[in-house]
Amino acid sequence: MLARVIQSKTIHWLGRQLSNQDNPESWLDPVLARINPMWVQAYTPARVEQVIQETADTRTFVLRPARRWTGFRAGQHVNICTEIDGVRRNRTFSLSSSPLLWESQGLVTLTIKRLPGGLVTNWLHDQVEPGQVIGLGEAFGEFLIPEPAQPVLFITGGSGITPVVSQLETMAAQDYPAPVTLLYFVRTHRDVIAGEKLRALASRHSTLRVQVIATNESEEPRFFRGEDLDEIADLKSREVYLCGPKGLMDLAGELLHQRGVTDDRIHSTFFAPPAPAQLEGAGLGGQVTFAKSDVQVGSEGDANLLEIAEAAGLKPQYGCRMGICHQCSCRKTSGTVINRLTGQVSGAGEENVQLCISVPRGPVSVDV
Ligand code: FES
Incomplete structure (x- = not known):
């Protein structure tokens, strides 16, 4: 009796899936996922190879995407797709490794901070282990290293460093010929992500200068101030890349404008989405x-x-x-x-x- 019920439910399920002709992935993927999750078609499956604890609340996930994944450029982001309690969830994260790692070893990394109340980040930190498979979308984003080479200033805060690590590694590998300065704001030095890697890059890449500024290490908070920019040679000729919490990005924008850096030289990424426009009274x-x-x-x-x-x-x-x-x-x-x-x-x-x-x-x- 039980076997007959299961058989009839399976036939019913298959019928429902097969009748969805508009989207073949919708019926094929659940079947493939059960046989081998790396065969799923709706997204690129990526196997977790390693999980590295960076700081108390940040981990790096080393992933091996299926070879059909089309790669990325330093500074780009990806959507990851996973199922939590039976519900499909997508979230966007920056790739923290250089494209060279993908090209040479077929690996990419995502460095992800646990967010208070963050459903997906908490799940990644608490549940994901080597061997598991998560879905990866195609890379996107225009937060890209200038070509041809120009002087660059990166201003980052907290986990906003992640796409910049990818860019700095790529620049070091290319012997990027123009001056590059990184101002990296963290609450305390314990919160520095990829500290060793940054030190190694700075000693290897002669045009790179890294300055880590801890804002909450002493009783008096040490905020971002104009003098941090005044010390940078040729500030107005730099391409400036901002990535971090909105407060830091707003302040950076203000200080840069005061020093004559124009908007066409300032690039920011999704850690600081533009403030919503005022829509009141627009007949919404x-x-x-x-x-x-x-x-x-x-x-x-x-x-x-x-x-x-x-x-x-x-x-x-x-x-x-x-x-x-x-x-x-x-x-x-x-x-x-x-x-x-x-x-x-x-x-x-x-x-x-x-x-x-x-x-x-x-x-x-x-x-x-
Ligand atoms: S969900 Fe990313 S643009 Fe709308």
């Missing part, structure tokens, strides 16, 4: 039609399309949730949306939009 909200799902819901205020879809029980794909990775891009077939970051108003016709930063203004229809 409206009826949203998720056409593929045959769902219609009303929305109010500055809720974005991703939040509206999730509140309606839908599960569109997403990664960073801050307008960086384009994982949530989909077709808007009609209606007007406002970009939550820039305040820019879309046209009323058909176009691609990023669900996570698009706020409806009036009725909108999207292919979700």
Whole structure:
């Protein structure tokens, strides 16, 4: 009797999966995942080779992605995809290794800080061990080393150092011919990530200068100040890369502007997403039609399309949730949306939009 029930449930499940012809991965992947998780097609499987404790709350995960992964450039990010308590979760992290490690040994590293209340970061720290497989998306991002070589200043804080470690390793391997300075802010010296590697790079790469500044080591906090920049030769001719907590990035931007560094020389990455635009009074909200799902819901205020879809029980794909990775891009077939970051108003016709930063203004229809 039990065997008959199991058999009928299996046939029913297979029928449901096979009938989803639009997306072959959706029925094939669960089968492949059971046979060998490295065969899954929807993302690139990556086997965890090693877990290295960097600081009390930061670990480096050494991964071996399946060879079909297309690689990355220093400073780029990836989405990782994993299942926690039966729910698929995506999160964006920076690659902390140099592309050379991928090219020579087929390995990449992600250096990840445990965040208070962070579902995925806590899971990675508490549950992931060598031998497990996680999903990797394709690399993305424009936080890239300038070409041809130009003087560079990196200003990083906390785990914002991770893409910069990848860049510094790459520059050292290329004997990058221009001056490079790193200002790395940490709470205490115990919080320095990749300290040994940074020291080794600075001694190997003659144009690299590394300065670690601990902000909370003495009674009087030691904040980022203008003199830190005044000591840097040719500041105005440097390409400046910012990566760290928003407060540090805002302060860095202000101090740089005061010293005549123009916006076209300042590059920042997703640790400091642009502040949301002021959208009050812009007639926000409206009826949203998720056409593929045959769902219609009303929305109010500055809720974005991703939040509206999730509140309606839908599960569109997403990664960073801050307008960086384009994982949530989909077709808007009609209606007007406002970009939550820039305040820019879309046209009323058909176009691609990023669900996570698009706020409806009036009725909108999207292919979700
Ligand atoms: S989820 Fe990354 S851009 Fe929307």
